[in-house]
Amino acid sequence: MVLDGASPYHVDRALVDFGFAMGPYAVSDLAGLDIGYMTRQRKAADRHPRDRVPVFADRLYEQGHLGRKTGRGYYIYGDPAPQEDPELGPLLDRVRADLGITPRRFTDDEIVARTMAAMVNEAARVVGDGTALRPLDVDVVMLNGYGFPRWRGGPMHWADRQGLQAILDDIRRFAAEDDHFWQPADLLRDLVASGRGFADLNEGTKP
Incomplete structure (x- = not known):
């Protein structure tokens, strides 16, 4: 989304408003861009x-802006709180121009929809290939390890409440722009076809 025109600060704000403890670019600064x-x-x-x-x-990274450890990454760090970097916008403009991308606007709702569709789709792959035993296990890890909003119950629980058909429809719609990245997970397609949800896979499964 940032390559296509979204501001990293807009992405962070939209996802914090959704309920995440931090946005992905603030998290990148915390971990270190290196x-x-x-x-x-x-x-x-x-x-x-x-x-x-x-x-x-x-x-x-090439400019030495590695995040909190250097005092500057996506944000500038100092007193009293991180500030947006005024040089980031021109840098993004140059990158997009070099790649031949005409930037467009994103709404908060689209940022959340794309982020969650990608997360749910990848989680479906993780469950489908046996890396995670159950959708419930994905939710527990996301809630306790990655700052997912607790009142939403985890990405798999959230997806069931939204309706898996709606998630699949979003992925197929996004695939019109990029059918390489937006490939629906087999498990997600199978659950939609059979009228089931992720919660159905938790029942009767022992850890």
Whole structure:
């Protein structure tokens, strides 16, 4: 979304308003932008040609803006609270121009919808391939380890309440722009086809 025109600050605000403890770019600053950079470098040789790379994050790393540890990343850190970096907008403009991207606007609702669709879809893959035993286990990890809003019950519980058909419809709609990234998980498709939800997979399953 940031490559396509969203501000990292808008993404963070929308997801904090949704209930997350922190937005993803504030979290990146906390972890250190060098962590993401090194991971991307390590995986670069196996990257699919259609994978979209957050070039702007690499530019920040190259400038030595590593987040809280250097006092500057996506945000500028000082007293009394982190501030938005006025130089980030022009940097994003240059990156988009280099990539031939015409930026567009995103609403809060679209930011949340895309974030949650991606999260639920990946979680469905994790359950489908047996990495996680049950959808419930994904929810517990997200609630206790990743600051997911507790009153929403975890991404799988949230998805059931939204309706899996609606999530699948969102993914298919987003795939019209990028059918490489937005590929519905087999488990999600199967549950929709059979009229079941993630909660049905929790029943009778022993940890």
